[in-house]
Amino acid sequence: MYDEGDSGISLNPTATRRSVLASTAGGLVASTLHSTAVSAQQNGRKLWHFQMLGGATSPTVIDRTAFAGGSSRDLHAIDVENGSEQWVFKTTRGFRAPPTVVDGIVFAGCEDGNLYAVDADTGEEQWTFETEGPIQSSPTVVGTTVYVASTDQTIYALDAESGSEQWVFETRGAASSPTVIDDTVFISSDKVYALNATDGSLRWNVRVSGTSSPTVANGTVFVGGLDNKLHGIEAESGIHFWRFETNGAIHSSPTVTGGTVFVGCDDANLYAVDVESKEQQWAFQTGGRIWSSPTAVNNTVFIASRDESIYAIDAEAGTEEWAFNLGGNSNASPIVVDGTVFVGGPLLYALDADVDGSSNGSRVMLGTLNHHSNWRHAGQSIDISPQLTEQLLDGVSGIPLQLMGGTALLTGTLAVGVGVKKWRHKQSSNEMPKQSIQNEIPESVPSPPQYKLEYKNITKKGTVGAGGNADVYGATTETADGTLTFALKEPRLNGTISSDRVDRLLSEAETWANLDDHDHIVSIIDYGSDPLPWIAMEYMDGGHLGARANEFGTEQSLWIALAVTRGVHHAHRRGIAHLDLKPENILFRSVNNKWDVPKIADWGLSKHLLEHSHSREGLSPHYAAPEQFDEQVGPTDERTDIYQLGAVLYGLFTGQPPFKGSTASVMQNILTSKPKPPTRLNESLPSELDDIILKAMKKERADRYESIIYFRDALDTLTDKHSLR
Secondary structure, three states: OOOOOOOOOOOOOOHHHOOOOOOOOOOOOOOOEOOOOOOOOOOOOEEEEEEOOOOEOOOEEEOOEEEEOEOOOEEEEEEOOOOOEEEEEEOOOOOOOOOEEEOOEEEEEOOOOEEEEEEOOOOOEEEEEEOOOOOOOOOEEEOOEEEEEEOOOEEEEEEOOOOOEEEEEEOOOOOOOOEEEOOEEEEEOOOEEEEEOOOOOEEEEEOOOEOOOOEEEOOEEEEEEOOOEEEEEEOOOOOEEEEEEOOOOOOOOOEEEOOEEEEEOOOOEEEEEEOOOOOEEEEEEOOOOOOOOOEEEOOEEEEEOOOOEEEEEEOOOOOEEEEEEOOOOOOOOOEEEOOEEEEEOOEEEEEEOOOOOOOOOOOEEOOEOOOOOOOEEOOEEOOOOOHHHHOEEOOOOOOOOOOOOOOOOOOOOOOEEEOOOOOOOOOOOOOOOOHHHHOOOOOOOOOOOOOOOOHHHOEEEEEEEEEOOEEEEEEEEEEOOEEEEEEEEEEOOOOOOOHHHHHHHHHHHHHHHOOOOOOOEOOEEEEEOOOOOEEEEOOOOOOEHHHHHHHOOHHHHHHHHHHHHHHHHHHHHOOOOOOOOOHHHEEEEOOOOOOOEEEEOOOOOHHHHHHOOOOOOOOOHHHOOHHHOOHHHOOOOHHHHHHHHHHHHHHHHHOOOOOOOOHHHHHHHHHHOOOOOHHHHOOOOOOHHHHHHHHHOOOOHHHOOOOHHHHHHHHHHHHHHOOOO
16 A cells, blocks of 8 residues: 655645545555655655554654554554554544553543553553543643543542542533633633633633634633634633634634634635734635534644545645645644644654754644644643653544534533542453444445536436435536546425525535534535535435335344444534434445445425524424424424434334334324334344334434434444344
8 A cells, every 4th residue: 555656746826725535545454564765855755654444643752652543443653753552552442532541551532432541661551540431631740630521411539540520510402622821721611611620610601602622822811613613712710802703613722823813614715814913914714614623833834624535734824835645535634743744634744844843833732622822721731741752642633522412502500529439440441342233334424525516517417316305416527537427416496496495405505514524424525505405415225224124133233223323412412403314315336345324314494493493494293203293392403313214223223213104193102102012023023122212213302312412322332232243
């Protein structure tokens, strides 16, 4: 796989706005190395790469070793000189954020809900702390305390030596990686919180909903918001005094250096903003959304984009110095060590940065999980030992976290627990999954590249789907990489198209595009409004669940159920409920010699029904929840999706919907009757599945799973119990 001829691709600003390769990470083998050390080369040229199943986070680099995880179940230690593997630590799930390495211990949060402490030299487990949800953020270590956030909406402070719990703080949404400055923990969630680092008590909170770790510089907390703004908050008092408006949501931490804030945005721009004047200095446009944090070294800013590239940009002029194509989208934040830039993506890359030195001025280090210009905050210096001077941590790579809720921010009581012991020590499981099943699961999920399309250049083929007021066509267009085949969604024309239908389709496109960075959500390639609203989306060649429900065995059905549940969870973390889950909206994409991959499509009702919660327009009665028929049950929300998903999975496992008959009789049964247990219709199913599915389909919303997390965990536990992976 290694080719000494692979090089950084120097493109002009126009050319770099779209991907120059359409390759994916398909076929990568976990823990397999195809790399060769190369002497320093110019302009982002590749030195080596390391292959990880499912791609890689950015690494943590210390003592000439890079520590990195990825979507696979392995945490790797890699020699930075030549890319060779030193050890591998196996878990049962993947990693979404880089680990933290302090005093010879690697602290890594995993999607299996565990925080692992692993010996940096040997890869042996020291202790494990279990939370109630996946950990998708980096831990922060200050002194003898580890701070970590879990998607169970809790911040944990743990003893770094034993893993015992010191205190917990509950938010009302999934939280970012903690930033700890002096004796204060800063967290971005449904609000920005400042907590006492000693006991977890609340110091202040500000109603800014963010997804990224706060950055603290010169007494100011900088954090990106879902409201398309970069915010500045006084660290001591919580006074919200600074705002800069962009054209998209901000999902990553800003970097502050030399009086300038650098921040990437959903609108594909990297912004440089003057701290004092709040004026934009420049904006550099990439070809895709930016979910990674920038890193500054000397006069160069490095940023990865979802157009499959990493860019080196002149910090003063905002012009491109070089670009390197990663062969796939990246949310990972680059780091620079001794003139080498490391970045995760489909592969873990080491590139010649074409700069001298390390990213000391913008790196994330012990006790300061953020980006900033120096190590002085509110007049206090941070004491960093010589050993830790080499530690470079990436802040918020991987899938960013967002609030769990509807369109409105959730508020309520903040609970603080002190001294509650919730940890357990266990040995890690190094057993491989059941081989016969594992061989069927795709090692990576294909997705199309993003392009800027011109409607006039699109050729429509035959109709491939229809529903509501829209039709879906097979379509092709020519790109720089050849002919692109995709699906084109347009409103059905019956005379004059109403402005409401135009707005609704464009709203769907915007919502969908903010969710499609997940393996199990159909990808959006581009969308537009001229000459009529249209959405170009990934072509799913494997049909839909409604036509295929009877063909899957129990093992594959459980895998499909977990995959779809994870896709819904991804949307819920971004404050979006689908509200029209049905078999026809679960599409499949074929993968050579593997199980077809399920992905969720058609997000057209999500925002509309959140704003008009009892509208029935476009609903599929057989899979609708009681509250979508009866206002007395309450408004629609995430628990509506839980009911609908339960009904969809009922059909997946049994081959038929929970209730059959006319629309009127189905509606009546949804409101008043209980469906038959799935095992009554399919005796081969595990008996536990009855309780799981029927709990999701409870009439009263309060009786269902409180969160999609618990629904997913129940399916996950069942899968493990029956050794199906």
